[in-house]
Amino acid sequence: MAQTAVADTGTKKSLRELARRHGLSSAGALPSLPNYTRQLWSYRHFIAAYANARVTSALGKxxxxxxxxxxxxxxxxxxxxxxxxxxxGTRGGIDNFIAYLCTGVFIYGFTQNTVQAGIQAITGNMGLIRALHFPRASLPISVTLVEVRNVLASMVVLIAIVLFDGEPITVEWLLIIPILLLQAMFNAGLALGAARLGAKITDLKQLVPFVMRFWMYGSAVLYPVTRFTDALHGWKLTLVEANPLLVFIELMRHALMEDVPLAGTPTRLWIEAVVWAIVVGVSGYVYFWRGEKGYGRG
Amino acid sequence: MADSEVPTVIADDAHVVYRVYGSNTSASNTPLASFKRIITGKRPSAVREVHAVKGVSFAAYRGEAIGLIGSNGSGKSTLLRAIAGLLPVERGAIYAAGQPSLLGVNAALMNDLSGERNVVLGCLAMGMSPAEVRAQTDDIIKFSGINDRGDFSSLPMRTYSSGMSARLRFSIAAAKKHDVLLIDEALATGDAKFRRRSEQRVRDLRAEAGTVFLVSHSEQSIRDTCERCIWLESGTIRGDGPTEEVLKEYEAFMRK
Incomplete structure (x- = not known):
């Protein structure tokens, strides 16, 4: 039978020594990044099932x-x-303005919805987090998957609108897939970052709608991108044109429609999209992983 | 301490602190009061820290079943969560062999989903593979007994009575084998018939698990399952030893 081990300074060192001798691991230790990724991969079925469950539960009633x-x-x-x-009757010098507009609205909405759901991914699931053991990144990632499902449904509607507006079907339409993949990676990074920030600073949730609206006006969603090139120059224009959402929206418009004015050459836009997706995706993931052990505290 | 005994859980002066948001009283909950707090730089009263576990040290060994007792709010459940690694330790450390699993009845499931889908989701969240989940789903539903009065497993969980959903949660959590098993009041759920079944299941799990921790207010179930007892009061250990001795002191304390 174990001897009573009460809290006094004498036993303190021996307890740590005992744990070390028998190879016990600290419950609060952060797994290494490769290990964490491996754990997350083994939970892929949970992530998918949870994303499905969220959709069903939101629409079930x-x-x-x-x-x-x-x-x-x-x-x-x-x-x-x-x-x-x-x-x-706005046209803004663009043929098929409705198709142009809807592309912007849907692609922007993909990121907006992911960020808004992501910021609550931890705080809204405290019960689950305090009861079960799983890599917490599963939650923001499944939030992203839910929005991927939604954007796929939106794309079906968008394609119908674009065809109805009289655009021809071209090979370039195949570019929809890589664009959405890159944007999903970008969004996942944002959702992971937002989830950790939202868990730490609960006031952030109130600010996000304003940030997102500001971002929308900077992404040429409701008006043609030529407004920016006409009115801005120098560093302001560079800043606006590097905006990742603008890049994704422009690429999608380029893929779906003929003769759209672009903010840059397609090659430049593609490079920007890849860089944004990798930088935001990876840094969001690393940032979230570093906070892994603190999410239960609330 | 005999060297032949293998420790499975070691707590070394562990402190656990909760942060609670939104606990203001109505007097301090006006915009003016909030503004004043920001100006004067006082800690917002909306954020309160609850020091639930204050420096707990013990070592648990393989093959032990340990009962955790103490009055309401003494930090028992919090300590279990900290051992499971679900709540971070503020100071000190908790070491464990493998991954301790918390078997609680408050595992949050999704109320808008059917019982069956919740079983699948819960099992996946515990890290089972889809094949294991498929193999176990029927057993879990049968064990929970929710289908005893008609086909309830295909109805949303919000239609269940509280006893039914507690039974289903327990059945999901008890479906997996664990190295270190932490049980939180699980035996108190359900009717007498289910209680007998779940006590048997806990004994089976205990035989397979290395170490079992049991939180319960039922002295009978502590006496039946545990040979060692830790008595927590306001976050500190007041007694640790053979069940009978600790329970005697505890009863004397509670009668006061």
Whole structure:
């Protein structure tokens, strides 16, 4: 039978010594980055199942259920069609302005929704975190997967709109896949970073909508990108044109539509997209991993 | 301490601190009061620290079943979570062999999903492979007994009674084998029939597990399963030793 070990200074050193001798690991030790990645990979089925569960649980109480996945972007596009197409008749010197607009709205929405869900990925799942053991990065990553599902539904609607607007189907449409992959990687990084920040600074949740709106106006979502090239120059223009969301939106417009004015050459845009995806994806992941052991504290 | 005994969990002067947000009283919850706090640089009263475990040290060995007792709010559940690595330790350290698993009845599941999908999700979250999950799902549902009165496993969990969902949670958590098993009041759930079944399951798990920790207010189940007892009061250890001795002191303390 074990002897009573009460808290006094005499036993302190021997306890640590005992743990070391028998190779016990500290419960609060951070796993190495490769180990953590391996753990995360072994939880891939949980991540997928959790993403599915979130969609089902969000739409489960509605009568139409999964139909909303397509209906939401459709209504979204209809609102913009009524305002800009019917009432205002905005063209901004662009053919097929509705297709142009909807591409911007959907691609921007992909990132916006991921960040807004990501910031609550930890704080909204405290019960799960305090009860079960799994790599916490599963949560923001499954949030990203939910939004990937949503953006795929949006793409179906978008393609219908683009075709309806009279754009031809070209080989360039295949570029949709790499664009969405790069953006998903970029978004995952943002969601991971936002999740840790949101867990640490609970006030951040209130600020995110404003940050995202500011970002939207800087990404040429509601007006053509030529507005920027006309009005800005020097460092301001460079700053706006390096905006990752602008890059993704421009690339998608370039892939889906003929004759759209671009902020830069397609090659430059592709390089920027790859760099943004890798930098944000990797640094978000590393930043989240470093906080792994503190998420249960709340 | 005999060297032949293998320790599985060691707590070395462990402190656990919770941070609680949004606990303001109504008087301090006005914009003006918040502004004043920011100006004067006082710690916002909305963030409160709860020092739940204050310097706990012990060593648990393979083959032991240890009961944790203490009055409500004495830090028992918090200590279990810290051992499981779910709550970070503020000071000191907790060492464990392998990955201790917490078997609690408050594992949060998704109330809008059917019981069956919650079983799959819970098992995956415990790190089972999809093949293991498929093999076990039926057993888990059968063990929980939620289908005893009609097909409840395909209904959303929000339609379950509290006893039913507690039974399902316990059944999910008990489906896996563990090195170090931490049980939090699990035996108190469900009706008498389910309690008998779950006590048997805990004994089976104990036979397979290296070490078992049991938090319970039922002195009977502590007496039945544990030979050693740790008595926590306000976050510190007041007694640690053979169950009978510690329980005697504890009872005397509670009668006061």
């Amino acid at each position: 509605t009568r139409l259920g999964m139909v909303w996945q397509v209906l939401t972007p459709l209504i979204n596009a209809a609102v913009y069609y009524v305002i800009f197409g019917v009432i205002l």
